[in-house]
Amino acid sequence: xxxxxxxxxxxxxxxxxxxxxxxxxxxxxxxxxxxxxxxxxxxxxxxxxxxxxxxxxxxxxxxxxxxxxxxxxxxxxxxxxxxxxxxxxxxxxxxxxxxxxxxxxxxxxxxxxxxxxxxxxxxxxxxxxxxxxxxxxxxxxxxxxxxxxxxxxxxxxxxxxxxxxxxxxxxxxxxxxxxxxxxxxxxxxxxxxxxxxxxxxxxxxxxxxxxxxxxxxxxxxxxxxxxxxxxxxxxxxxxxxxxxxxxxxxxxxxxxxxxxxxx
Amino acid sequence: xxxxxxxxxxxxxxxxxxxxxxxxxxxxxxxxxxxxxxxxxxxxxxxxxxxxxxxxxxxxxxxxxxxxxxxxxxxxxxxxxxxxxxxxxxxxxxxxxxxxxxxxxxxxxxxxxxxxxxxxxxxxxxxxxxxxxxxxxxxxxxxxxxxxxxxxxxxxxxxxxxxxxxxxxxxxxxxxxxxxxxxxxxxxxxxxxxxxxxxxxxxxxxxxxxxxxxxxxxxxxxxxxxxxxxxxxxxxxxxxxxxxxxx
Numbered sequence: 001x002x003x004x005x006x007x008x009x010x011x012x013x014x015x016x017x018x019x020x021x022x023x024x025x026x027x028x029x030x031x032x033x034x035x036x037x038x039x040x041x042x043x044x045x046x047x048x049x050x051x052x053x054x055x056x057x058x059x060x061x062x063x064x065x066x067x068x069x070x071x072x073x074x075x076x077x078x079x080x081x082x083x084x085x086x087x088x089x090x091x092x093x094x095x096x097x098x099x100x101x102x103x104x105x106x107x108x109x110x111x112x113x114x115x116x117x118x119x120x121x122x123x124x125x126x127x128x129x130x131x132x133x134x135x136x137x138x139x140x141x142x143x144x145x146x147x148x149x150x151x152x153x154x155x156x157x158x159x160x161x162x163x164x165x166x167x168x169x170x171x172x173x174x175x176x177x178x179x180x181x182x183x184x185x186x187x188x189x190x191x192x193x194x195x196x197x198x199x200x201x202x203x204x205x206x207x208x209x210x211x212x213x214x215x216x217x218x219x220x221x222x223x224x225x226x227x228x229x230x231x232x233x234x235x236x237x238x239x240x241x242x243x244x245x246x247x248x249x250x251x252x253x254x255x256x257x258x259x260x261x262x263x
Numbered sequence: 264x265x266x267x268x269x270x271x272x273x274x275x276x277x278x279x280x281x282x283x284x285x286x287x288x289x290x291x292x293x294x295x296x297x298x299x300x301x302x303x304x305x306x307x308x309x310x311x312x313x314x315x316x317x318x319x320x321x322x323x324x325x326x327x328x329x330x331x332x333x334x335x336x337x338x339x340x341x342x343x344x345x346x347x348x349x350x351x352x353x354x355x356x357x358x359x360x361x362x363x364x365x366x367x368x369x370x371x372x373x374x375x376x377x378x379x380x381x382x383x384x385x386x387x388x389x390x391x392x393x394x395x396x397x398x399x400x401x402x403x404x405x406x407x408x409x410x411x412x413x414x415x416x417x418x419x420x421x422x423x424x425x426x427x428x429x430x431x432x433x434x435x436x437x438x439x440x441x442x443x444x445x446x447x448x449x450x451x452x453x454x455x456x457x458x459x460x461x462x463x464x465x466x467x468x469x470x471x472x473x474x475x476x477x478x479x480x481x482x483x484x485x486x487x488x489x490x491x492x493x494x495x496x497x498x499x500x501x502x503x504x505x506x507x508x509x510x
Contacts, residue, residue, distance in 0.1 A: 060324045064347065067280075071357075107320045108280075109273030128274055 037094050055092070059099045061085045066100070066112070070124045073198040073221070078120035115199065115220040123199065125225045146175065146184060147200055150191065151226060152235040154201075154216055156249060162206075163214040166191070195219075200226075228253040271301040272317050279328055279343040283414055284428040287339035314341070331431040334379070334424075334457040335417070337473025342431040357413065361395040362406050366415070368392070369407075373424055374441050379456035380422040383407070425456050449488055450474035459496040466490040472499060 037043075065085045069076045082090050089096065097112075104110045109128045115121055153169055154161045167177055175181055177188035184190050195201045199221035206213040218226070232253045236243035244250050274297045279285065285293065294313055298305035314328050321327055325347040331340050358366065368389045372381035386407065390398040398406070407423065410416040414428045430437070437445055437454055446469040448455040458469040468489045470478065476499045479485040485494035 056323055060347075063324050064326075064345070103324070107268060107273070107324075108276060109270060110277075126277070128270060128277065 037091070043092065043095060050089070050092075055089075055096065055099075058086060058089050059096050059103065062096060062100045063103055066104075066122070066124065073200075075115060075121035075123050075199055075221075078122070113224055115224065123221050123224065125221075143184065143190065146170075146187075146190070147195060148226075148231060148234055149173070150195070150201065150216070151218060151222055152231050152238075154218055155228060155231050156235060156246065159217060161216050163203075163216060166216055228256045266316050268316060268320050269301060269303055271297040271303045272313065272320075274300065275313070276317050276321075276328075276343075279341070284340055284342040284431070287341065290341040329431055331427060332451065332453065332471075332473070333427045334430070334455070334471050334473070335427075337471070337476070340427050340431070342428050344432040344434075346435065358406075358409075359396075361393050361398060364393050364395050365389060365398065365403065365406055366410060369416070369423060370425065370437075373456060374437065374445050377460050379458055380419075380424050383421050383423065386423060430454055430456060448474050450478050459494075461487045461490065461492060462495055463487065463490050463492040466492065475499070 062081060062085050065081060066076055069080075082093060086093055086096060101112045104112050104124065105127065109126065110124045111127050112122050113125055115123050149170070150166060153166060157165070170176070170187075175184065175187055177191075179187075181187050191201070192203055196203045196219065199219040201222070202217040202219045204215055204217065206215055228249075232243045232246065232249055236246075243253075275293055278293055278297075291307065291310060294310045295305055295307070318327050325345060327344055327346055329342055329344050331342060332338070333340055365386075369381060369386050372385055372389070373379055383404075387400050387403050390400060390403045407416065407418070411418050411423075414426050416423050416429065417426045434454060446455050446458070446460075446467075447453060448458065448471045449468045450470055451474050453471075455469040455471055458471050459475055461468045466487060466489050468487065470488075475485075475494075475496070478488065479494070479498045485498055486492065487494050
């Protein structure tokens with residue numbers, strides 16, 4: 001089963017699997033792999049040929065793989081999971097992933113979220129409520145603080161902010177892109193590179209600008225994992241105000257609900 | 264039969280995942296806090312039971328929260344370890360091939376030494392012998408620094424040894440890799456890296472420094488427990504007090 005061959009198996013259909021509909025199989029060497037997922041009888045037969053131990057083992061390897069990859073906070077591609085771990089078991093990929101998701105929830109209190117349905121990328125988010133406690137030292141690094149500030153600026157300004165405004169605001173907090181910061185190092189790299197790669201921020205070119213301008217939005221991970229309510233509260237605390245005075249943001253924060261945590 | 268996982272267990276596990284290794288006191292505090300936050304019944308002597316429940320659920324993933332002893336101070340530590348037989352999986356994603364090779368070679372030096380320490384000069388000299396991409400001396404220093412920060416190695420006065428976390432995580436690998444080259448402590452029967460060795464060439468047993476302190480506590484003339492030769496090494500005093508407090 002060489003990764004380098006291109007094979008087409010059947011006509012394409014929808015990408016739902018649980019109902020047992022089939023799909024295109026196309027093996028691209030590095031990029032996205034769409035998977036043939038069997039009908040329910042085929043699935044049963046596939047599973048029957050493998051021992052439960054083998055399937056569990058594969059599931060365990062996928063869990064390990066995702067945990068290791070998640071340390072970097074970079075989204076995990078389905079193609080990588082198939083290429084490096086699932087391999088010859090790819091025809092029961094969805095069955096394996098179902099068990100993987102269940103394991104993450106029940107054992108680790110984490111949720112595996114597919115943030116990009118087109119390119120099939122996953123992130124792990126925390127299902128447990130964030131708790132302020134120094135003793136637990138749950139990774140509240142200075143970077144998290146900086147990120148919260150930036151997310152706050154973007155949120156308070158309606159969801160999109162020009163890059164220049166971010167830097168001018170951070171300058172007031174004595175964080176400058178040109179200088180090397182004690183806690184953050186190369187701040188520009190952290191904000192424009194690391195936070196964007198980790199999908200906390202989106203950094204998008206503004207069209208028809210010369211010289212080129214960029215703007216920041218919340219990234220997919222922030223959307224899924226950061227509570228708008230917490231961001232507003234944080235912002236209000238910094239300004240020493242009641243969060244309610246920002247009426248539209250308050251409404252948006254209330255509506256977006258909770259059940260997420262900024263790791 | 265272990266009970267079901269609750270959010271208190273999950274929170275404990277998540278913290279262990281963030282920290283890799285925690286000392287006994289912190290583990291006890293963490294246990295209490297996790298139970299308080301999620302309003303489950305708590306008793307201070309139930310920590311092992313609590314951890315066992317987590318371990319039962321971690322078993323299919325070849326992971327475990329393990330109790331171990333620090334070779335330096337004899338303190339108890341809890342570490343989340345990976346038992347899968349692909350040895351250096353956890354490290355593999357953070358370090359490149361030649362960095363891992365350097366680490367393995369440094370580990371060779373450490374394990375084969377008498378006292379479990381390898382000086383930085385010797386490790387720097389390894390850089391030229393790497394089969395994968397060669398490394399400059401400056402690079403080696405950088406890698407060693409990262410290994411210390413990531414809690415795989417400990418550094419003391421320019422000498423390097425394996426950290427508690429490293430020994431707990433890689434116990435199986437070390438035993439398989441080094442077999443007879445690695446000795447077990449005569450007292451506690453765990454792998455002995457940082458240790459004292461009997462000077463009698465036909466004996467050569469090893470003992471951890473905290474184990475030495477415990478064994479020779481109160482004795483005026485220390486003798487090797489195996490061959491009875493005089494034990495010439497320094498018997499730590501202050502540690503005895505620490506150990507007495509923990510026992």
